[in-house]
Amino acid sequence: MDTEVAGHSSRAPRNTLSLASVVAAAVALADDHGLDAVTIRALAGRMGVTPMAIYHHVPSKADLLDRIVDAVYEQIARTDSAGPWRTQLRDLSVSTRRVLVQHPWVVAMVGPRTSPTRHATIAHHENVLATLARAGADPRQAIMSALLLDAFVWGFVVQELSMPSPAMSTDLPDDARHARAALRTLEQEVGLLDRAFAEGLDLALDGIAARLAQPTVRS
Secondary structure, X not given: OOOXXXXXXXXXXXXXXXXXXXXXXXXHHHHHHOHHHOOHHHHHHHHOOOHHXXXXXXXXXXXXXXXXXXXXXXXXXXXXXXXXXXXXXXXXXXXXXXXXXXXXXXHHHHOOOOOOOOHHHHHHHHHHHHHHHHOOOOHHHHHHHHHHHHHHHHHHHHHHHHOOOHHHHOOOOHHHHHHHHHHHHXXXXXXXXXXXXXXXXXXXXXXXXXXXXXXXXXX
């Protein structure tokens, strides 16, 4: 059953309601309260309208969820035809990590979705493949390289988001709780996670470059 979420922060008169405002409010709702809080009723309450007003713009919760994932993909940087492919893929990967950390609920969303069906989601994948093609990758190399980058970036973010924080450690013994909190603080202060991501990304790009340098064997 849908439940309303307290603390409405973006009420909108019905005559100003639009698909864009509905999606933006749903993204904010997920950011503030988690993916489970995103229901049509809770969204309507947040925006100060009736659930039927929301349904006028999105036919179902499933459609809404697809749209908020796509809205997050819109925030990921795009490459262009200028500049070295490696620099472009590094910048894109760094942008992807930043966006996913800002909207951590997306990590749980993308796996269960059967396929990318929205414009920005498809455009993101096509952008990566096009960049690899400009680097000289054949279709198979481009797909495998894109999968490698996805596995690294998304896998890193999953581990980053699952790292213990002081709030998550309240049920641990004092020694363990303080140790975990200190570790988290140290990682944030010295940029250990940023360095680990950069080094891992370089290894992934090194592997792609090495594969692209090999002569193509045709059967």
